[in-house]
Amino acid sequence: MxxxxxxxxxxxxxxxxxxxxxxxxxxxTYIVDSRDRIASLKTALAASDADAFAKTAxxxxxxxxxxxxxxxxxxxxxxxxxxxxxxxxxxxxxxGAIEEEFAAVTSLLDRLLVR
Amino acid sequence: MTQHSLRILIADDSxxxxxxxxxxxxxxxxxxxxxxxxxxxxxKFRERSPDIVLLDALMPRMDGMEAARHIKALxxxxxxxxxxxxxxxxxxxxxxxLEAGGDDFLTKPYSRVIIEAKIKAFDRMRRMHDTLSSQHExxxxxxxxxxxxQTIARRVFDNVAHTGCLDSPNIRYHASPLSVFNxxxxxxxxxxxxxxxxxxxxxxxHGLPAAIGAMPVAEIFYGMARKGFSGADVLREINQKLKxxxxxxxxxxxxxxxxxxxxxxxxxxxxxxxxxxxxRVDGEPLLxxxxxxxxxxxxxxxxxxxxESVQVRPGDRLLVMTDGVLEAANDRGELFGLDGIxxxxxxxxSSRHPFEAVLEGVRAFSxxxxxxxxxxxxxxxxxxxxxxxxxxEPASPSALAGPTEWRCEYEIRERTxxxxxxxxxxxxICLEVPGLRTRGGEIYTLLxxxxxxxxxxxxxxxxxxxxRSAEGFGRYYSERQARLARVDGHYIRFSLxxxxxxxxxxxxxxxxxxxxGFDFRNHPLVSGETGEGGSARYAGRGLLLLxxxxxxxxxxGKGNHVEIVYDWYFSAHQGDGDDR
Numbered sequence: 001m002x003x004x005x006x007x008x009x010x011x012x013x014x015x016x017x018x019x020x021x022x023x024x025x026x027x028x029t030y031i032v033d034s035r036d037r038i039a040s041l042k043t044a045l046a047a048s049d050a051d052a053f054a055k056t057a058x059x060x061x062x063x064x065x066x067x068x069x070x071x072x073x074x075x076x077x078x079x080x081x082x083x084x085x086x087x088x089x090x091x092x093x094x095x096g097a098i099e100e101e102f103a104a105v106t107s108l109l110d111r112l113l114v115r
Numbered sequence: 116m117t118q119h120s121l122r123i124l125i126a127d128d129s130x131x132x133x134x135x136x137x138x139x140x141x142x143x144x145x146x147x148x149x150x151x152x153x154x155x156x157x158x159k160f161r162e163r164s165p166d167i168v169l170l171d172a173l174m175p176r177m178d179g180m181e182a183a184r185h186i187k188a189l190x191x192x193x194x195x196x197x198x199x200x201x202x203x204x205x206x207x208x209x210x211x212x213l214e215a216g217g218d219d220f221l222t223k224p225y226s227r228v229i230i231e232a233k234i235k236a237f238d239r240m241r242r243m244h245d246t247l248s249s250q251h252e253x254x255x256x257x258x259x260x261x262x263x264x265q266t267i268a269r270r271v272f273d274n275v276a277h278t279g280c281l282d283s284p285n286i287r288y289h290a291s292p293l294s295v296f297n298x299x300x301x302x303x304x305x306x307x308x309x310x311x312x313x314x315x316x317x318x319x320x321h322g323l324p325a326a327i328g329a330m331p332v333a334e335i336f337y338g339m340a341r342k343g344f345s346g347a348d349v350l351r352e353i354n355q356k357l358k359x360x361x362x363x364x365x366x367x368x369x370x371x372x373x374x375x376x377x378x379x380x381x382x383x384x385x386x387x388x389x390x391x392x393x394x395r396v397d398g399e400p401l402l403x404x405x406x407x408x409x410x411x412x413x414x415x416x417x418x419x420x421x422x423e424s425v426q427v428r429p430g431d432r433l434l435v436m437t438d439g440v441l442e443a444a445n446d447r448g449e450l451f452g453l454d455g456i457x458x459x460x461x462x463x464x465s466s467r468h469p470f471e472a473v474l475e476g477v478r479a480f481s482x483x484x485x486x487x488x489x490x491x492x493x494x495x496x497x498x499x500x501x502x503x504x505x506x507x508e509p510a511s512p513s514a515l516a517g518p519t520e521w522r523c524e525y526e527i528r529e530r531t532x533x534x535x536x537x538x539x540x541x542x543x544i545c546l547e548v549p550g551l552r553t554r555g556g557e558i559y560t561l562l563x564x565x566x567x568x569x570x571x572x573x574x575x576x577x578x579x580x581x582x583r584s585a586e587g588f589g590r591y592y593s594e595r596q597a598r599l600a601r602v603d604g605h606y607i608r609f610s611l612x613x614x615x616x617x618x619x620x621x622x623x624x625x626x627x628x629x630x631x632g633f634d635f636r637n638h639p640l641v642s643g644e645t646g647e648g649g650s651a652r653y654a655g656r657g658l659l660l661l662x663x664x665x666x667x668x669x670x671x672g673k674g675n676h677v678e679i680v681y682d683w684y685f686s687a688h689q690g691d692g693d694d695r
Contacts, residue, residue, distance in 0.1 A: 011224060018227065019138050026138075030131040058173055062202045063131035065223045 011068030054083025126156035153177025180215035194244035276333030298325030304340035307559035346373035357411030470494035533599035573630030619684035632673030
């Protein structure tokens with residue numbers, strides 16, 4: 001699972017082609033969106049709401065896969081499964097991993113925007 | 116890139132995913148409507164009625180599955196493809212999406228190629244569905260139209276082919292309610308001089324084509340029968356008309372029956388129908404098989420309208436049927452056939468009418484209800500004096516209109532004397548006078564008595580005594596045939612003269628022939644003396660009839676020149692032509 005890249009360059013290139021002028025908007029939207037969802041994961045964890053945790057992880061997984069962040073998507077899938085399994089300990093560990101990976105993805109994407 | 120722009124609803128709570136999807140779809144030239152949850156998706160579906168819906172499975176407020184159920188319900192008969200957007204990998208979750216009415220999945224990450232292919236495929240399916248449902252509606256509508264047209268056609272047909280005198284007490288007939296659409300027709304009409312004409316027909320084919328072919332037959336039959344044309348004349352006309360109008364391969368099997376109750380004579384023509392049965396009061400039934408091709412096949416010059424003559428007596432019964440009777444099948448596929456008829460006639464006792472016996476026999480055999488059968492049969496009882504219900508006359512214009520002052524002369528000569536009857540033509544001329552229209556029977560009787568006397572006793576010199584015995588009867592008719600070939604120089608001339616009179620009119624008919632005449636001065640009925648006369652020229656009955664119907668009858672010259680005066684009055688009822 002760690003062998004996946006932070007960013008799928010090919011997928012991002014295609015997105016750039018599809019979105020044209022809207023590409024920057026998309027990246028910013030993704031970053032804001034994901035930040036909100038990671039906050040929601042923490043809230044669900046604090047409330048010990050495993051179902052809400054699984055659903056949020058599911059949504060985040062979808063957009064990560066679409067944007068071309070496969071490693072983050074993989075972590076979200078694991079988080080979703082932990083939530084479904086009511087495994088809050090594992091969930092808590094994964095939130096940390098997700099935050100770390102998200103920081104890496106964000107800094108890579110930021111560089112893409114500056115270019 | 117696309118040739119067909121669609122309106123596509125996408126519902127996803129993830130802004131990122133929605134942004135990507137709408138960009139992909141817009142680039143393919145479609146219009147996009149966005150919603151962020153299931154509730155909004157249903158509302159926007161209602162407002163904008165999109166062609167295709169893309170739904171995220173997991174959404175706040177209302178998830179994709181419930182939204183799909185609502186949308187499918189709102190779409191009704193319209194096919195609106197619903198495609199689920201999902202990163203679901205669990206087979207159970209995928210199955211739940213399909214159960215909720217989803218038609219397909221689109222998995223993340225989105226692929227431009229797959230999205231385009233799926234939208235195209237569902238658009239094809241959607242349009243095919245539209246075509247099918249509009250064709251289905253069209254078929255339902257066509258069927259409704261067809262039934263309506265049949266009802267109207269039936270009404271028109273009934274107006275043309277009224278029941279005539281089919282309701283006479285001596286006629287029994289059966290035809291299923293929509294028989295004209297089976298191609299079966301049955302007509303009956305009284306003849307102006309007494310007697311009846313009956314026609315039973317069976318067109319090849321079914322449905323509207325058969326019904327359309329039946330219309331002119333009805334029109335010709337009733338139009339000509341009323342004017343006094345013979346069965347043979349009507350057959351020739353029907354054949355000629357059908358030959359002209361029917362496509363090759365379509366024709367009409369038929370039987371014509373001309374009944375003369377006074378003479379005790381039936382004339383029958385059968386072209387393609389099963390044998391007609393004549394049940395004698397005493398003796399075995401006589402079968403009258405088809406001796407001709409059906410109507411509408413032969414060109415007029417090859418058509419043979421010769422009718423078979425049969426002597427009948429009161430109590431004799433004639434039964435004519437279509438092949439629906441012979442071809443009635445039971446549930447084992449066996450046909451009723453001629454044997455079936457023989458059997459049910461043999462089983463029933465003699466007091467039972469053969470019509471009832473056959474009808475019940477064939478129904479019991481086929482086990483079919485009366486409404487759904489394909490049988491048409493008609494029976495005629497020979498009686499002394501058949502009573503006939505009034506046949507509706509075509510509406511006549513005011514008695515004051517039409518020709519009232521006119522004169523005409525018509526002479527037929529030599530060979531034509533044997534080939535042609537001038538009576539329908541002369542009757543037609545007389546009936547142009549509106550006041551005479553309701554008196555067609557009397558006028559026809561007057562004209563035909565004068566004409567038959569002039570021809571048979573005047574020109575052909577046939578003694579009427581011959582007709583009094585059975586052997587003489589045959590001799591009379593064969594001699595008549597022979598002498599008709601030797602009429603060189605002979606003629607019969609009619610002069611008709613009509614004038615107005617206060618309160619009505621007067622028709623003067625003069626009939627002259629080229630024969631030797633007769634000694635009318637010593638004829639007991641002419642001279643007013645009573646007692647049986649020995650004259651060969653006028654049989655007592657004919658002369659009495661002329662005297663009763665007309666105001667006056669006068670003989671001139673050597674007796675081959677007769678003048679009749681017939682008066683009529685506006686208020687007069689039928690049969691009031693006498694002096695007053």
